[in-house]
Amino acid sequence: MQIEATPPRNLAAARAAAQKFEGHALGALLQPMFEGLSARHAFGGGAGEEMWRPMLVAEFGKVMAAAGGVGLADAVLRQLLATQEAESAR
Numbered sequence: 001m002q003i004e005a006t007p008p009r010n011l012a013a014a015r016a017a018a019q020k021f022e023g024h025a026l027g028a029l030l031q032p033m034f035e036g037l038s039a040r041h042a043f044g045g046g047a048g049e050e051m052w053r054p055m056l057v058a059e060f061g062k063v064m065a066a067a068g069g070v071g072l073a074d075a076v077l078r079q080l081l082a083t084q085e086a087e088s089a090r
Helices: 008-035 047-066 072-089
Strands: none
Touching: 008 047, 008 072
């Protein structure tokens, strides 16, 4: 992978996009785990918790990705850079 050939501004944007994608993917993977929790007992309960839980789970995914995630962002970044290099070579 030739990261040095990519301008820093584009590299930072690509890295941010890859991390954002990983955050969304992790949030989607966590969603079924939280669906089985009773809204009355997990975090205090009520209709408010049930309504806001998807946002909480999505935020868990973002935080996990920002803390290093599971490596998905690295794979996405490599693919983004390869696509950019292929486009610029044309």
